[in-house]
Amino acid sequence: MQDHSDVEDNLALIENVLVKIGEHLRVKEKAETHRKKLEEIVAQNSTPTVPPSATTQPTAAHPNVKLPELKLPVFDGKLEQWISFRDRFNQAVHNRTDLSGLQKLQYLLASLDGEPSNLLSAIPIQDSSYDQAYTQLTEKYEQTREIVYRHVQQIMEVRSINSRSASSLENILSTVSNALSSISALSIDTASSDFYTVSIVVNKLDSATKLRFHQGLPDKALPTWVTLKDFLAKEITDLASVESPSTNQQQQSKVNYKAATSRGKLIFVFCSDEHANFSCPRFHSMSDAEKQKQVELKKLC
Structure with missing residues (x-):
């Protein structure tokens, strides 16, 4: 009986050992599985998965584009x-x-x-x-209000015409048209103030141009800005067709000569000193050909 009891004890001991060995093997197997997974993760993080060609493709958010060939406007705060x-x-x-x-x-x-x-x-x-x-x-x-004020001021301060010419009319037409266009861009109806605009501009015209404009209107009719604008545009075209560069230069020379004699003394336009033309030392030092050239250039004859 004693031998049988010893055998059972040994079998129980062996069974316990086998159980522990099995548990150890299962733990080792799990550890090996985890180790392999960790190695795969490390390999994935160290090796790029994006194809090299993909890195050279431009993204949709930042396309490689250029502006058209034009000079951009510059704004300085006016x-x-x-x-x-x-x-x-x-x-x-x-x-x-x-x-x-x-x-x-x-x-x-x-x-x-x-x-x-x-x-x-x-x-x-x-x-x-x-x-x-x-x-x-x-x-x-x-600043809508202040912008409108500035453009109305431009219209009011446009230079009046003393001597009728294409350039003087063009200055009025372009200044007023640009001011009204800027006001209209602010969704403000400028047509409702036509009477005000036309009154200001007509009073800036010389008497001859003003008369021509009024003669083309129906009796007692209140003209619109479009009517006045079309009239000025035609006047500019007509005047430009009959004005020649030589005529403009001659008119400018007459203005300079009158300015030079406004104080009762001749101011020689060549050196700008206050003396008569015939007493200018620089003029006397010139050759006859140079003198003739200066006289013709300054339109003194």
């Missing part, structure tokens, strides 16, 4: 120039969908000078900064 700058910049850069925010920002900063440039000097040069910069600039200079 309110009366803001609308013109805004519209031209929007067309050339802001409204384009093929430019990234970073590219638009660089073009915007390159188009600013003086106060506007200082306003955005601290903005980060990155893709997301463009919208912020554009909004900041717009909020600063999109």
